[in-house]
Amino acid sequence: MKSNLLEHINSPVDLRLLNEAQLPLLAQELRDFIINIVAVKEGHLGASLGVVELTIALHYVFDTPNDLLIWDVGHQAYGHKILTERKNSFHTNRQLNGLSGFPKRSESVYDAFGVGHSSTSISAALGMAIASNLKGDTEKQHIAVIGDASIASGMAFEGLNHAGVTDANLLVILNDNAIGIDPSVGALKEYLTAVKKGKNHWQNNMIKSLNFDYSGPIDGHDLKAVIKELQRLKKVKGPKFLHVITTKGKGLQQAEENQVQYHAPGKFDATTGDLLPKSEEHLPPKYQDVFGLTLLDLAKKNEKIIGITPAMPSGSSLKFMMDELPNRAFDVGIAEQHAVTLAAGMATQGMMVYCNIYSTFLQRAYDQVIHDVALQNLPVIFCLDRAGLVGEDGATHHGVFDLAYLRCIPNLMVYAPLNEIELQNILYTAQLGIDHPIAIRYPRGRGEFINWKSPYKKIPFGKAICLKEGTSIAILSTGTIGNNVIKAIEELEQTSIFAHYHFGFVKPLDETLLRVIFDQFETIITVEDGVITGGFGSAILEFSATHNYQKTIKTFGIPDTFVEQGTIIELQYASKIDVNSLKDFFSTFKNC
Numbered sequence: 001m002k003s004n005l006l007e008h009i010n011s012p013v014d015l016r017l018l019n020e021a022q023l024p025l026l027a028q029e030l031r032d033f034i035i036n037i038v039a040v041k042e043g044h045l046g047a048s049l050g051v052v053e054l055t056i057a058l059h060y061v062f063d064t065p066n067d068l069l070i071w072d073v074g075h076q077a078y079g080h081k082i083l084t085e086r087k088n089s090f091h092t093n094r095q096l097n098g099l100s101g102f103p104k105r106s107e108s109v110y111d112a113f114g115v116g117h118s119s120t121s122i123s124a125a126l127g128m129a130i131a132s133n134l135k136g137d138t139e140k141q142h143i144a145v146i147g148d149a150s151i152a153s154g155m156a157f158e159g160l161n162h163a164g165v166t167d168a169n170l171l172v173i174l175n176d177n178a179i180g181i182d183p184s185v186g187a188l189k190e191y192l193t194a195v196k197k198g199k200n201h202w203q204n205n206m207i208k209s210l211n212f213d214y215s216g217p218i219d220g221h222d223l224k225a226v227i228k229e230l231q232r233l234k235k236v237k238g239p240k241f242l243h244v245i246t247t248k249g250k251g252l253q254q255a256e257e258n259q260v261q262y263h264a265p266g267k268f269d270a271t272t273g274d275l276l277p278k279s280e281e282h283l284p285p286k287y288q289d290v291f292g293l294t295l296l297d298l299a300k301k302n303e304k305i306i307g308i309t310p311a312m313p314s315g316s317s318l319k320f321m322m323d324e325l326p327n328r329a330f331d332v333g334i335a336e337q338h339a340v341t342l343a344a345g346m347a348t349q350g351m352m353v354y355c356n357i358y359s360t361f362l363q364r365a366y367d368q369v370i371h372d373v374a375l376q377n378l379p380v381i382f383c384l385d386r387a388g389l390v391g392e393d394g395a396t397h398h399g400v401f402d403l404a405y406l407r408c409i410p411n412l413m414v415y416a417p418l419n420e421i422e423l424q425n426i427l428y429t430a431q432l433g434i435d436h437p438i439a440i441r442y443p444r445g446r447g448e449f450i451n452w453k454s455p456y457k458k459i460p461f462g463k464a465i466c467l468k469e470g471t472s473i474a475i476l477s478t479g480t481i482g483n484n485v486i487k488a489i490e491e492l493e494q495t496s497i498f499a500h501y502h503f504g505f506v507k508p509l510d511e512t513l514l515r516v517i518f519d520q521f522e523t524i525i526t527v528e529d530g531v532i533t534g535g536f537g538s539a540i541l542e543f544s545a546t547h548n549y550q551k552t553i554k555t556f557g558i559p560d561t562f563v564e565q566g567t568i569i570e571l572q573y574a575s576k577i578d579v580n581s582l583k584d585f586f587s588t589f590k591n592c
Helices: 020-041 046-050 052-061 078-092 121-134 154-163 187-196 223-233 251-258 285-303 319-322 334-350 359-374 402-407 420-430 479-490 512-518 535-547 566-576 579-587
Strands: 068-071 141-148 170-176 215-218 240-245 305-309 330-332 350-358 380-387 413-414 438-441 463-468 473-479 498-502 505-507 523-531 552-558
Touching: 020 046, 020 052, 020 223, 046 052, 046 285, 052 078, 052 170, 078 170, 121 141, 121 170, 154 170, 154 240, 154 359, 170 187, 170 305, 187 251, 215 223, 223 240, 223 305, 285 305, 285 319, 285 380, 285 535, 305 334, 305 380, 305 438, 330 334, 334 359, 334 512, 350 359, 359 380, 359 402, 380 420, 402 413, 402 438, 402 505, 402 523, 402 535, 402 566, 420 438, 420 523, 463 479, 473 512, 479 498, 479 523, 479 579, 512 535, 523 535, 523 579, 566 579
Parallel strands: 068 141, 141 170, 170 240, 215 240, 305 330, 305 350, 350 380, 380 438, 413 438, 473 498, 473 523, 523 552
Antiparallel strands: 413 505, 463 498
């Protein structure tokens, strides 16, 4: 075992057979293993490198899976997966039919709780600990590992607040590296920084004030110290809190020095750490950059424009505005509920607020969208990045539910641009003045045109457009998936029978044009990259039923199931909304 310890470690049972003195070597091997695979297969890198020692210590000290270990979010759980019977399949991570990029209960008994959205670990672990007490099992350990960015979220504090008045056998470990995806923000970050520097008096310890047994901060890369403290805490009853200091990207120089870029760096040289060159010349822009650059341009001309993002300034490209107009662009941390209501408050004072949230994360602020924005009819402009299928991040991150969960809200307009030119134009149109809140959804990835910048044009509210005339069959699409429809029709031998309509506005629907379509065509096909249940196709079916049309209507979209990880092309194919699948279906109408 001296030559390669990791080769012989397939589970925590094997890990616990090692001498403590061997663990630093295992840590280096585990770090190298992660680097070598992520360099080729891609994925989240920096977070997992930063907790290698902590991961080993946790599985070494605690009796997992009998003791329950929860990783908040899961970006940092690669080492955990490798040590828990998934080493030989780790190369399939985030691939179609492979391992999930996040802990997943159905994947392993060692994954005590499925995670993907942050700040859930404390509540989940507390629930497990209370359940153990009720069953009379007071010896079982329940551990939640949460980052300093995630613990600033409201839900994490709700869990801490409850845990402090229980006798639950709960250990919360704060993995403090001062960064989430982007650097952590807010007063809590300043507090933790003071603690790390020894400038905060022990009597002012906010965790102790919540009735936790607090210890730390300790060096999270000192295996001996971490193991010793975990062994001590294992014997302490009730809620406990361990503050651990780590370095994101530890062990790879470039990842330590450029923590934002190496959060998920893409392909890189495993030996040098250098990113592999990837030319972006002659490529259409990313939708996020179209948003960021357009908003900055508009904000320079309109002093009422405000930008807000919950902890995703780089991912959303709001960073363009934050860099040039820092007083009007806000990163509020992992706090989607706060972001929405903050935007609502600003809107009451006449500000034009662009609240940029990934589609999957707006789900976390659903009540605020309804109660604080739509009910009061405040003109907040929601910009939903990563709408539709997002690819390798899988079921926790696909933005496929927004059309369904937003369409039912009174006062709220919902718009999905066909391409990046429409995206810049709807962003422009919204700041001219709107009477209702609006949600603008756009996908992850690149647009359609290299030369996308053009003079702004006002988009009329509630109007759909005809992209192609046809004689027999009407295809209705919304959003960028309409480009798959365009390409599929172009590849058909007989194209004249197909008419294609783009419904940018899913709400309000263009009922005037719909009446024309339903009067002219007997067969109508809808295509969307959201869930079929309750989405755009459902809206068309509702229109048909309401007006007593007797038509053949076929809906294409995401089926009523959670879609796992894979490339966007693979997942579109699985849902039958890729170009070839649509073309094959359209071809069945060649005799019309």
